[in-house]
Amino acid sequence: MTQASATDSNAPVGTAGSDRATGASIVSRLVETLRASWPAIALIVIIVAAWQAISAAGLVETYVLPSPWSIVHEMVADFDLYWRASLPTLTAILLGFAISVLIALPIAIGMVYSPLLQRAIYPLLVLSQVVPKVALAPLFIIWFGFGTPPKIFMVVLIAFFPLVVDAVVGFQAARPESLMLVRSMGASRWQAFWKVRFPWALPSIFAGAKVAITLAVVGAVVAEFVGADQGLGVVITQARGNLDTVAVFAGIGFLSIIGLILFACVSIIERVLVRGSRSGRSFEAAGSL
Template sequence: MSTTVHKGPKGKTAAAAGAPPAARRGFLESKAADWALPTALVVLVVAGWQGLVSLGGVEEYVLPAPGDVVAKMFGDFGVFAEQSVPTIVAIFVGFALAIAVALPIAVGMVYSVVVRKAVYPLLIIAQVVPKVAIAPLFIIWFGFGQLPKILMVALICFFPVVIDSLVGFRAARPESLMLVRSMGASRWQAFWKIRWPWALPSIFAGIKVGITLAVVGAVVAEFVGADTGLGVLLITARGDMDSLTVFASIAWLTVIGFVLFLLVEVLERVLVPGKKSGRKFEASGSL
């Protein structure tokens, strides 16, 4: 049976007429589009923000102009850089602590039913408890300083790392595990050859969520009780009704969070070539 292809007035098929141009499709699939499109959107939002302030639609003390915020960020660079150090240290140490605890727990939950049934409900309880309610207890128990911030960061980003790691470890195909075990591999050899590479994409998914929450955890701890950090600078400026410093502090925190996310993204590209899923990872012969 023959198939009739309907053509438009200029002889083009209907499918070709409705398809986007090759150049546009090629650009959207290129790496340049990954940066150009969000950059264009940010520029558009900032231009609208600047226009709203310039036209007098909002008072400057309520919403300062973006140019003034940038000038404040770099004009008081020394102050912001000094206050950023304790915040960044708390983020790095707390996040490393969360990963160091989350990965072994996820492995234990994979290999032990007892551990999984005993620990999983506690993970849910720890996640649903408001972290802002726990922060004052950390101040009472550990005093002011870096330790309460580190613990808050670890607590707030622990859950996504352990859950995504658990999902990744359990996603390994049973037939692949049975194959390597039948070839004489030990349980830990099967783990490093099968479960670990299979789980890496899921682990990094949890790490990327966790690193953004780590910034939130550090700021929350600094809000409740700390003597240094960007969160302290922000809450002090808020008390003084200094909205320019508030916006500049938020901008600094945004930059820090974005840079940390990019670092995790780079690390993922190094350790997980092509950012392959577990099934594709196995199909490529990288097991």
């Protein structure tokens, strides 16, 4: 009873200590990230400062290249307009990206386990990327009308290719000795996939996901440029027709922010899921069998 009471009394202290350690780890990671990113931040600051100086000196007409300050002022002043326009674009991006993941991973798995399927599908995947996406966008408008569906299809068409390619590379990069080890311990091919191939492929999958999420933004905007009734692409198109360069840059700024946030979200998920070395995960998984 005395030992149990001591253990119970120490549990909250251990939990608090764990929470403090977790918070310190997060802060240290943020500091390391900022320390590693300072050259890029410094370069951006220099470019923006030079841009502002050129605009303030009147070296370039405002309708050609507005100042960064006027663009930021436009984004803040009409925040509600750009935010409402961002929601349809963001919805198409997220839905298209999710569908791309659901399509790409099964295709990649089939290509890894079936050479015949790989020889049949891979040329079609390459062909889907060779065809100009802008040329296909009007067809999506004809088939699905104006609205969200054509944007989703455009996002899927652009985003799923890097997911498939990088997933196949990751699945095929699993160490043969790790696979033989788990198979020798009585694991099925499906168990070997989940215990070895999938953890090993996660870095490659997320590398493709980072590329895909940025391309998803491009796909949604391309569809909105060709034909849509709402979205940031529509706002940019209307501003271009009115020769409102400040509004065009403001729309581009919102698109850039959306892209950066989505990229950061994928990176955070990657850090949570991808832990330890691939070899360590493989042999730990083999031992768990």
